[in-house]
C-alpha cells in the first residue's frame with residue numbers, strides 16, 4: 001500500500017484538510033456510499049469519459065413523482081416525515097441484519113410507540129383520530145424501508161386493534177385499546193388455519209362451544225404474525241351450536257393456548273409468524289368480541305386493513321426503486337454510469353410508472369375509506385392490482401442491479417423476497433379478483 005502512496009499528493013491534501021479527521025470519515029463511511037461519493041467527485045471533473053468537464057448535479061431521488069405529499073395537511077405531512085425519520089434512522093441500519101437472522105428487533109418497539117402512530121385513524125381510546133389516508137401514507141413509509149416492520153405494525157394497529165375497535169363492546173375497547181395503542185400490549189390476529197386459508201369464510205375448522213359463562217376453543221391457526229410473543233391473541237372460531245364465526249381476545253398464558261414460531265420463511269423474515277394451538281382453551285364470555293357474531297365481522301376488519309396492504313405494495317416498490325436508481329447513478333460499466341443507458345432508463349421509468357399509478361390509486365381509495373364509501377371490491381381491486389405491480393417493480397429493480405441485486409447487503413433482494421408474502425397475504429390475487437369480478441358482473445365465481 002505504501003509503495004503506491006503518493007506522499008506529494010498526501011502533503012497537498014494535508015494542507016487543505018485535517019488528515020486524521022478525513023481518515024476517520026473514510027473509515028466510518030459504508031463502502032457503497034464512499035464509492036458513490038468518489039464517483040460523484042469524479043463526475044464533477046468529467047462527463048463520464050469524453051473529456052469535457054462538467055459540474056452536472058444529479059437530481060434528487062424522488063419516488064413521489066406527482067407530489068402527493070403536497071396534498072397532505074401540515075399535520076399529516078409532519079407525521080409522515082416523523083415516521084420516515086424513524087424508519088430511516090432506527091430500522092434501515094439494522095433491517096438486513098435482522099432479516100438475515102430471522103429475528104425481530106424488540107428494541108425498536110418503545111421508539112415506535114413514541115411516534116404515536118398506532119391506531120392512527122381510530123377515534124378515542126388514546127388513538128390519534130387522524131384519517132385512513134394518514135394510515136395508508138404511514139404504511140407506505142414503513143414498507144419503503146422495510147415491509148416486515150410495516151407488517152408488524154399493521155398486525156398490531158390494523159388487524160388486532162381493528163378487530164377490537166370494530167367488533168368489541170365499549171368496555172372491551174376501554175380495556176384493551178389504550179395499552180395496545182402505547183404498544184404495552186402486542187396483539188396478533190388468528191384467522192388462517194393449516195388446512196384452510198382462502199376458504200376460511202366457509203371452512204373454518206377451529207371451533208368454540210359455550211359452557212355457562214365460558215367458551216371452550218379447539219383448533220389450530222397458521223401464519224399468525226406476532227403470535228410467538230403476542231400478549232393478546234384475537235382468535236376467530238366457528239360456534240359448534242350456531243355454526244357462526246365468533247371472535248375472542250385470548251390473553252397470553254391462558255391454559256390451552258400455545259404458539260410456536262414458523263421457521264424457514266424466505267419473506268418478511270423479521271416478522272415472527274407462528275402456529276397457534278388451542279386445546280380445550282377456556283375463554284370467559286367477557287373476552288368474546290361482543291359485536292362479532294358472523295364471518296361478516298371478520299370481513300369488516302379485513303376490508304379496513306386490505307387498503308393498508310395495497311399501500312404496503314406501493315412502499316415496497318418505492319424502496320426498491322430508490323435503491324436501484326441510486327445504483328444506476330453510481331454503478332459504472334463501459335466507462336459510464338449505467339443510468340446513461342437507454343434500456344436502464346426504460347426499466348426505471350417503467351418502475352416509476354407503476355409506483356405513481358398505484359400511489360394515486362391508493363390515495364383515492366383512502367379518500368373513499370375516509371368518506372365511508374369504500375366497499376370490499378374497491379379495497380380488493382387495489383390490493384390485487386398494486387401487489388401485481390409491486391412484484392413487477394421489485395423484479396425490475398433486481399434486474400437493474402445485475403448480480404448485486406441478489407445480495408442481501410444491497411437491500412433490493414430483501415424487497416424482492418418480501419413482495420412475495422405481501423402478494424399472498426390478506427387475500428391472494430385470485431381471491432381479491434373474484435371479489436371484484438362478482439361486483440362488476442353480478443355473478444359470484446367463488447366455488
Ligand SMILES: Cc1cc2nc3c(=O)[nH]c(=O)nc-3n(C[C@H](O)[C@H](O)[C@H](O)COP(=O)(O)OP(=O)(O)OC[C@H]3O[C@@H](n4cnc5c(N)ncnc54)[C@H](O)[C@@H]3O)c2cc1C
Nearest residue numbers: 189190191192197198223224225421425426427428430447
Ligand atoms: C407472511 C404471511 C403472514 C401472514 N399473516 C397472517 C396473520 O397474521 N393472520 C392470519 O390469519 N393469516 C395470515 N396469513 C395467511 C394469509 O392470509 C394466507 O396465506 C392467505 O389467505 C392464503 O391462504 P393459503 O396460504 O392457505 O393459500 P390457499 O388458500 O391454500 O391457496 C393456494 C392457492 O390457491 C388459490 N385458490 C384458492 N382458492 C381458490 C379459488 N376458489 N379460486 C381460485 N383460486 C383459488 C389461491 O389464490 C392460491 O394461489 C399470513 C400469510 C403469510 C404468507
